[in-house]
Amino acid sequence: MLPIILLSVFGIVLLFLGFLKTRAVLLPAALLFILIALGAGFLEWNKSYLYFGDMLLINNLAILFSTIVLISAFMVVALSGDFLEDEMAQPAEYYAILLFSIVGAMMMIGYENLIMLFVGVEILSVSMYILTGSDKRNLRSNEAALKYFLMGSFATGFMLFGMALLYGAVGSFTLTDIKSYILLSHGRPSLLLYMGELLVLIGMLFKVSAAPFHFWTPDVYEGAPTLFTAFMSTVVKTAGFAALLQLLSVSFSAIYGFWWVILAAITALTLLAGNLTAVYQNSFKRMMAYSSISHAGYLLIGLAALGQQSRSALVFYSLAYSLATISAFGILLLVAKQHTTDGRPDESYSAFNGLSRNNPLLAFVLAVSMLSLAGIPLTAGFWGKFMLFSAAVDRGMVWILILAVLMSAVGIYYYFRVVIAMYFREGQAGRIRVAPFYQFILIAATALTIILGIVPGLFQNIM
């Protein structure tokens, strides 16, 4: 609860810091605020609280998900030094909106009442629409923002309708009330409940870009400024999956037989759509968009095979995915700046040619994050996939497992294209100047990825 209050206030403070003459204070202030919120979150560790008449539930799971969100936000802000130099950028507003959007994400993570979920989704989505279009002079950014906004509000409409139907069936918005309604109905809950659950699921699956609701993702991710793409593909996904986990495990676990088939079909479709389309991309950024769809597919396995292991598996996978994705985007940001075609940063694979010769560190960071995303052993991504797959085995979902393994093999192909370009292609990449702090963040993320890959038990002990 405390982080939510703090971040709302800090957002306003940042907004007003923007009126100062110097912009230099903004970045450290934003980082400090996120760290304070991170620390404040852990004050409630091992205490399970229900706040304000069953509105918000803070338990260890919620704190872990919030921590992932805050770490992602911290990294994104830490990599945003460029904004301070860009005349056209408005860093105070960007940081303030980022902090506000974390408030929304935290509401989605710890909600106990559907109204909280709705307000949280709205705060997060509206912030994302704005940040997508924040590059005002770039037509692609404008288009992406408009597309995202139109599709996103449509999906929110579906979700709201679903909530209304749930209320019609149950007479309450509280998750535990929905659960007890289902348990008391002797296996025959009102049809409105099923319809409501489906519509809420559709809305949420849109937000995490699961197929067939993923069509907006490539265009939006490509059009948005790279840093905000990194934020979107990590924070929105983590919060979205935390919200789905909460909804399905608390309220609807009693009618698992109804929804697991639907979710399993969506999982399969997402894995296929994400991985197979990613193969054909020539732009690294666009490939990362499809890769984020495919990772939504892997995360969905944890939901479709909901069980004991799902929680820790989802947390671990979200963390591994966030670390790898943000460092990959961090490198893309540096590399794309070096080559410009038609005044636009070059985001294709060829921009990475020969990167390892003059910038061995950057190449190594990107290689590790690609290996982690592909799920190669000794990286965090491997254990994430391993835990999700064993959850699927527990539920006896062998066919999903086979499909997921096949698709991981496809994933190796497109992730390795970058690695090959960096290490085995000739390129004229000069030495890229990297700020020490920027470098530190990249190294820290890489180190964490490798440490979690070697000793995943370290993390499981926390859970």
Place this chain on the structure above:
Amino acid sequence: MKATEIIFYVLTAITLLSASFVVTARNPVHSVLALILTFFCLTGHYVLMNAQFLAAVNIIVYAGAIMVLFLFTIMFLNLQKEDEESKTTLTKMAAVVVGGVLLVVMVAVFRAASVAPYDPATYNTRVGLVESLGMVLYKDYLLPFELASVLFLVAMVGAVMLGKREPGDRHF
């Protein structure tokens, strides 16, 4: 039929007609006008359901303020020339199929669904009044209410950030 039922059916018919006119109208300004009519009909429904405050808010905010924004946007876009349809027949067919399936499922669900019954003897007619709404909003739903202000703030900052004319921008 009782008077309320007659009003209900008439209102519903007008709502559906005007709502479909919103979608089918060629001229966007006509669409907006039809949308305003739809909102007024919905207001009638709110009154029938004893939600008087929502009825008033619907008129003030939706039919009043938000529709003005819609008109503004239409004026921004130059919709004078008829753009050729960008949708292929296939997408149109797919949209019809998907929408139709959704409609059929919805109708089937609503026909079969059991809604919690209400007891006329104990029904509190004051449930939709401003007073009872305020008590629920400021006692039970306090946290979402306070956090809604964060949503407003984000919207404000976003509007200023995206909409404010910077020194170098085009000036109409």
Place this chain on the structure above:
Amino acid sequence: MNTTYLPSDYLPIFIQLVLALGFIVGSMIVSHNIGPKRHSEKKDDPFECGIPVKGDARTPISIKYFLIAILFVLFDVEVIFLYPWAVNFKGLGMEGFIEMILFMGLLLAGFYYILRKGVLKWE
């Protein structure tokens, strides 16, 4: 069931609405039909004073107007929250007062931001 606060209480308002609308529509139709009319190319011009018509009314307008309108809507929605609070002012007591101060405080911070940004300045 108590018979107060039912939708039928709104009958007088409904009747007044119908009367008001009926008067406007009726007088418009009647005045259009009974007055004499003379059509010609010059007469049907929007400006019947010799100024030639140029372009049409659909020119792009400045974003400034839209910004003002959108801020208006935001504060309009905010005011809506005040009604249920004001009605229950006594019932909610001190707690309710502090709640509303918090809410308004956040929004006033936004308002101050808007002012400082100079959005409302009309050059």
